[in-house]
Amino acid sequence: MQTAIAFILIFGMLVFFHELGHFLFAKRAGILVREFAIGMGPKIYGKTHGETMYTIRLLPIGGYVRMAGEDMDGTELQPGYRIGLIVNEDNIVKKIIFNQNNKQLPDLLFLEVERADLEKDLFVEGYDEEERLVRYQVARDCVLVENGRELVIAPHDRQFNAKTVGQRAMTIFAGPLFNFILAFVIYLVIGLIHGVPTYEPIITEVVENDPAAQAGMLAGDKVTAINGQVVEKWQDLAAIVQDHPNEDIKVTVDRNGQSVNLNMTVKEVQQQDGEKYGQIGVRYESPREFNPLKAVVYGAQETYNMTVKIFELLGMLITGKFTIDALSGPVGIYKATEQVAQYGIMNLMNWAAMLSINLGIMNLLPLPALDGGRLLFFGFEALRGKPIDRQKEGIVHFVGIVLLMILMVVVTWNDIQRFFF
Structure with missing residues (x-):
């Protein structure tokens, strides 16, 4: 159960931040975002806020941000369609309803469509109940209701493909970018909570009967040089030792403020691929500082x-x-x-x-x-x-x-x- 919770939290966080990058930069470019989804496949939860539906889907294999203009998500009002209109006080259409029982909505203005443009000029024109040809302006946030399903129209300037190459590229690039930002934030939090490793070459533990122990090295010794070569970080010590398998080395350590020289023969270790490297038998855990x-x-x-x-x-x-x-x-x-x-x-x-x-x-x-x-x-x-x-x-x-x-x-x-x- 603990593993499942950890996996769901990690997966959800990674996908959320990735899609958040797409989402925020799409919004910044003025693109209408239809859906923000975590997961793929069947929807198990969905809530609409503003013009975007936020969903959680069944399969934990990714997520997506569905933007207007990326697919065939628009609806065309063809000549001959019988539609119902809801208009505001300025006689601008706020909702268009069709393909459902409009008799249940008595306040609708009915229209038989002659011409309509829901992307650029934003109008609908047709014949009303008295057979008069009338024309209504359509609001930019007008809602289409088809068989009970609501869809906000996407004016051309709010569609993904209408944006500049730079805006589209940044919207897509923002997803991976936010994954790198998330990683940076996680490492930052680790550094704040757990401290930042200094990598000072201070020996944590000496393995019994290995070269370091036989030479007299003790836990707490700080290695300052090997064969006269200055050692500043643990990585320096590890690299030098690994490069000298089966060789004699002189290790200088700082022990309680005194310099001590230790002579040892590096042990040779062979990896599975046949490559050989050196080892002296010490364990290390870097000191940490909180800054x-x-x-x-x-x-x-x-x-x-x-x-x-x-x-x-x-x-x-x-x-x-x-x-x-x-x-x-x-x-x-x-x-x-x-x-x-x-x-x-x-x-x-x-x-x-x-x-x-x-x-x-x-x-x-x-x-x-x-x-x-x-x-x-x-x-x-x-x-x-x-x-x-x-x-x-x-x-x-x-x-x-x-x-x-x-x-x-x-x-x-x-x-x-x-x-x-």
Whole structure:
């Protein structure tokens, strides 16, 4: 139960912030947002506020922000339609009702449509009950009611495709951007609550019978140099030791204010891939300091470092050092969350930050149906000076969605076999 709650909270937070980026920048550009959804598939909860419906959907495989003009969400009033109108005191149409029993609404003005434009000129023209040709102006926030379903009209200037390339690109880019911002905030909170690691090379524990213990190293010793090379951070110590397997080294430590020289032979350790590295047998936990300014720097550094690591892993996947079997889907992430949750809230927060960066990077890949694929099309549009044919672009994205769904099924099946069989 604890794992399920942790998974739902982390998943919900990552998707929420990603879609929040799209949502806020769409609003900033003046785009009408029809739906803000967490999850995919059947709706399990929905509430309309203003012109946007906020929904939670059944399948935890993503989310979306549905914007006016991105799909066929408009309704055309064809000649011959019989509609009912609700107008305000200025005789401007606020609601248009059709395809339902209008007799239950006696205050309607009935009209048989002759012409209508609900995108640019915003009017409806037709014959009233007395067979007179009349014309009404339509409000920009007019609501269409069809078979009981309400839909706010989308004037052309409020549609996604009517915006500039820059506005559309920023709206799409904002999703991954907010994932990086979320990761930064999580690392910042970790730094504020748990302290910022100083990485001072102070030994936490010495392993019995290993080279460091045999040379006389003690817990609390601060390593200042190895073979005369100055050591400032734990990373310096680890790098030097790992690069000298089966070699003699002289380690200088600060012990209670006194300098002590220790001679030891680095132990050689072999990895599964055959690569060898050095080890002296010490354990380390970095000292931490509580400083708000350093916490901000720590947040930025950790976000950058994790981004680099994920790109390195992605490069290994492209070059074949990793196979598709190494990928994890929702099942694998759930199982990993279960393991991480056992080590406390800070480890869970680190895990959430890593997943957020990973989600941001994956969405920026120039693949159809992903944010990066859409940004690629915007780049082509900027270079050409005109948009790519919408139908052709739609086909490319549709193929991309199908391929991503196939990949998701394969990865999920691999996860199920790995963890349950």
